[in-house]
Amino acid sequence: MSGKSLVTATINGEEKQFLCEPRQSLLEVLRDVLYLTGTKEGCNDGNCGACSVIVDGVLLDACCMLAVEAEGSSVETIEGLATGDELHPLQRAFLEETGLQCGICTPGFLMSAKALLDKTPRPDEQQVRHWLAGNLCRCTGYDKLVRSVLKAVEA
Amino acid sequence: MSDTSPKNGFNVVGTSPIRPDGLDKVTGRAQFADDFHLPNMLHGKILRSPHAHARILSIDTSAAEALPGVRAVVTGADFPAVRHELLNQGTAGVLNIREMSENCMAKDKVLYDGHALAAVAADNPHDAELAVNLIKVEYELLPPVMNVRAAMADDAPVIHEDFHPGGFIAPTEKYLPNASRLQLGNGDPEQGFAEADLVLEREYTAETIHQGYIESHVTTVTWDSNDYVTVWTATQGQFALRDHLADIIQVPISNINVVPLEIGGGFGGKERLYIDPVAAFLSKKSQCPVKIAMRRDEVFRATGPSSGTYIKLKFGVKQDGTLTAAHLHMAYEAGAYAGGPLFLGVMSATSRYNIPNIHIDGFDVIVNKPTMRPYRAPGAPQALFAVEQMIDELACELGMDPIEFRMKNLMRSGDRLVPGFPLAPIDTEKMMETVKAHPHYQAPLEGANRGRGLAYSIWFNIGEISSARMQVNPDGSVTLATASPDLSGTRISLAMQAAETLGIDVEQVSPTVSDTQSIGFSLPSVGSRTTYSTGAVVCEVAQEILKQMCERAVLLWETDAGQVSVENGVFSNKAEPGQTITFNELAARMFETGGPISHHRTGHTQSFIPGTAAHLVDVEVDPETGKVDILRYTVFQDVGKAVHPDYVEGQMQGAAVQGIGMALNEEYFYDDEGRLKNASLLDYRLPTSLDVPMLETVVLESPNPAHPFGVRGCGEISIAPPPAAIANAIYDAVGVRLYSMPMAPRKVCAAVKAAEPAKAA
Incomplete structure (x- = not known):
């Protein structure tokens, strides 16, 4: 294997430098190099x-x-x-509306929903369902999850 | 969100507080199995068979061992012969430990695409993967047997030269080279059919499906120099894992500690070990901790799945709608080894209607697929897909309303179930009346190609063994430990039951899930049993804590035993009116009244607690493409008592959507050689947020006498009705019956096209 590269990137607003092999995905580096294990692996193929x-x-x-x-x-x-200590409105809504069960897909849904609200601050139910269709949840059946996002919109 | 005000004399039960583990799950801090790291930890990867059925002639691992960074290689030769092949699990049936070991690592034969046959531990997962691909295996290919009818055919290739029929819960008898049999029945079916005015015979099939949890299987194991083995993993049952692992790796059970981490979904698929013994032997050889994380394709190829089925029904009915006789031929895939979910499928098939003359002929069939594991109400969705469609078809033929028809034959408490024992107390009539009176049932459904369907289910929740430990702390807080892994919010539902019994705020209770060295034995979190069975034990422990605290108040007040009573967390002295002390105040004085207050209990609760569910669905069928859209969906479910109503609704909705996925899309595609062709989440096709609408829930509460608050359990049942309800709705919409699950667009389209000439004629 070829050697490691030094990469400089801003992670959550803070400049970080890390070493990684060319074959390592951003997911692997976040989790196994930077120990930011909140980002989950479900399939490793998008x-x-x-x-x-x-x-x-x-x-x-x-x-x-x-x-x-x-x-x-x-x-x-x-x-x-x-x-x-101040939770994002989406995080609060997921807790209050029981928008999670096992919690493994939750960080992905939260980041996906944040990206939606960054672009479309007041989406309707159909827009939320369409946007979140790239995230799989096996526990909730999506009802309370979608309601959580809609509640965060109201907040 | 549900009304959070207390109801019916409860202070905590029936409210929906925020779960204590929630904050870490929305901030990314929760520690799931793959988030766990140890110093000097190696990464294991597994070589899996590309063949569905083959004899292993040789395995050459030399090139893998020579690769830099590789620290250990294991094959089936490293797995010792098991000490005792069969493990009697009482009411859970008989487990075959040798087969369980060979399922983790094949010895002589590979029995399915994905069967493990070698493993490597290396410094990083990439090198481990490279090394695995350097292992050379010679196979003698054998013909694969890929479905129940092929496996039961006269000339079927034999998968095991001999096998123990075993059986999941109920024993079966060896019947054919690849199948064992379970027969149940009552009355005289022949006479019953003779009494019938109408007899229908139909065949139904269902494909193999997977539980589809988003977290893969991940484990980290250390085998230390004293032969102490520690496992950090996501499991539905740390004690089952410990006991099975001890038998497979042959160390005393007491040497093993299994530490359950957060679990990212299970649905029945994470109560059995796969990679833990492999990681254990890699750790023993390398003298380092070893983590194995399955890739998604490995999860599909080698874990789960749940049975494909072939079910043939013959039902007889009188003109007035009275069922007179039924014959059910039910064949369930067992996968590579005997012991699939047959019994529960048989048990749930008709156990909601009184059929005086019935014969059920069940078959547990070995095929070249992964070993079938339970999946949420195991066996029931396939059974109901057949029986609830038959019921609908009979009602349609007789021109009866589907609820009236069900009411006519409805099983009530005390009526005898097919296996012989009576249905435990539950209000089945109220369920039917609730559906009938509901606005969804009453609302007209207009528009072309739209239809409405109903399905009804009774499912039996498991009780059995649970453990709980409670400790009162001087600050008034209470530590609650159980042995029940939390799949979906059971820590909060257990903490609520503790708080309700103790008469304190739920925030004062800290619930945790313990490792196997810190608490007594428990059955896994399966069978809708955690909030019910573990909850009942938690209440017993809380009662004992209150008893101990009353004794402390007796000492404090120098009064007589029996003079102190407690209500809503306030202790009072009957002998001295007005003398009271709160739970927190008394806790603060524990060290001057005798020391710490704690209690541990391993308790037992009754099994086969019935729950009921009825699902009502409106669909629209696109006759051009065969796509079925869900327009409206209502889940009615009797949960006994909803401890945390929001999470109860979540169980009902989540189970229903799994059932919808099973009904419309999910299936394993094998090619002619027995290779799985859709081992990815995209191609397996779980439902997405775009595939389903909001799901209305109607919670019924007819109390369970076996639980102090009436809890029945609620996790499983609502996966069972959707396939049948949707099939009945499709018939109502376009006039065709779908007898094959999933009712994927290609099948719906073909059925509609096939019916067109008949309609035109």
Whole structure:
């Protein structure tokens, strides 16, 4: 294997430098190099959305991006969603509306929903369902999950 | 969100507080199995068979061992012969430990695409993967047997030279080279059919499906120099895992500690071990901790799934709608080894209607697919897909309303179930009346290609063994430990039951899930049993805590035993009116009244607690494409008592959507060689948020006498009715019956096209 590259990127507003191999995905580096394990792996092939992160304002699956491609980028993960002790309205709504059961897909849904609200601050139910269709949840049947996002919109 | 005000004399039960583990789950701090790291930890990868059925002639691991960074390689040769092949599990049936071991690592034969046959531990997962691909295996290919009818055919290739029929809960008898049999019945079906005015015979099939949890299987194991083995993993049952692992790796049970981490979904598929013994032997060889994380395709190819079925029904009915006789031929895939969910399918097939003359002929059939594991109400969706369609078809033929028809034959408490015992107390009539009176049932449904369907289910919730430990702390807080992994919010439902019994705020109770060295034995979190069975034990422990605290108040007040009573967390002295002390005040004085207050209990609760559910669905069928859209969906369910109504609704909705996925899309596609062709979440096609509408829930509460608050359990049943309800709605919409599940667009389209000439004629 070739050697490691030094990558500089902004992670949740803070500049970080890390070493990674060219074959390592952003997901692997977030989890196993930076120990930001809030971003989850569900499939490692872009099908489930559990590893949703926002890179330079664009929602993507961290498993489908190589970590070396993050050079110079700004990466937002679940660990940066709250502001200190102040939860993001989406996080509060997921707790209050029981928008999660097992919780493995939750960080991905939260980041995906944040990306939606960043672009479309007042989506209707159909827009929420359409946007979140790239994230899989096996527990909730989506009802309370979609309601949580809609409640965060009201907040 | 539900009304959070207390009701019916409860202070905590029936409200919907925020769960204590929620904050870490919305901030990314919760520790799931793959988030766990140890210093010096290696990564394991597994070589899996690409063949569905083959003899292993040789395995050459030399190239893998020579790769830099590789620290250990294991094959079936490293797995010792098991000490005792069969493990009697009492009411849970008989487990075959040898087969369980060979399912984790094949020895002589591979029995399905994805069967493990070697593993590597290396410094990182990439090197482990490279090394696995350097292992050379020679196979002698054998013909695969890929469905129940092929496996039961006269000339079927034999998968096991011999097998123990075993059986999940109920024993079966060996019947054919690949199948064992379970027969149940009452009365005289022949005479019953002779009395019938109408007899229908139909065949139904269902494809293999997967539980589809979003978290893959992940484990980290250390085997230390004293032969102590520690496992950190996501499991539905840490004690089952411990006991099975001990038998497979052959260390004393007491040497093993299984630490359950947060679990990202299970639905029945995470109560059995797969990778833990592999990681254990890799750790023993490498003398390092070893983590194995399955890839998604491995999850599909080698874990789960749940049975494909072939069911043939013959039902007889009188003109007035009275069922007179039924014959059910029910064949369930067992997968590579005997012991699939047959009994529960048989048990749930008709156990909601009184059929005086009935014969059920059940078959547990070995095929070259992964070993079938329970999936939420195991066996019931397939059984109901057949029986609830038959019921609808009979009602249609007789021109009867589907609820009237069901009422005519409705099983009530005390009526005898097919296996012989009576139906435990539950109000089945109220369920039917509630559906009938509901606005969804009453609302007209207009528009072309739209239809409405109903299905009704009784499911039996498990009780059995649970453990709980409670400790009162000097600050008035209470530590609650159980052995029941929390799949979906059961820590809060258990903490609520503790708080209700103790008469304190739920925020004062800290619920945790313990490892196997810190608490007594418990059955896994399966069978809708955690809030019911573990909850009942938690209430017993809380009662004992209150008793101990009353004794402390007796000491404090120097009064007689029996003079102190407690209500809503306030202790009072009957001998001295007005003398009271709160729970928190008394807790603060525990060290001057005798020391710490704690209690541990391993308790037992009654099994086969019935729950009922009825699902009502409106669909629209696109006759051009065969796509079925869900327009409106209502889940009616009797849960006994909804401890946390929001999470109860979540169980009802989540189960219903799994059932909808099973009904319309989900299936395993195998090619002719027995290779799984859709081992990814995209191609397996779970429902997405765009596939379903909001799901209305109607919670009924007819109390369960076996639980102090009347809880029945609620997790499983609502996966069972959707396929039949949707099939009945499709018939109502376009006039065709779908006898094959999933009712994927290609099948609906073909059925509509096939019916067109008949309609035109």
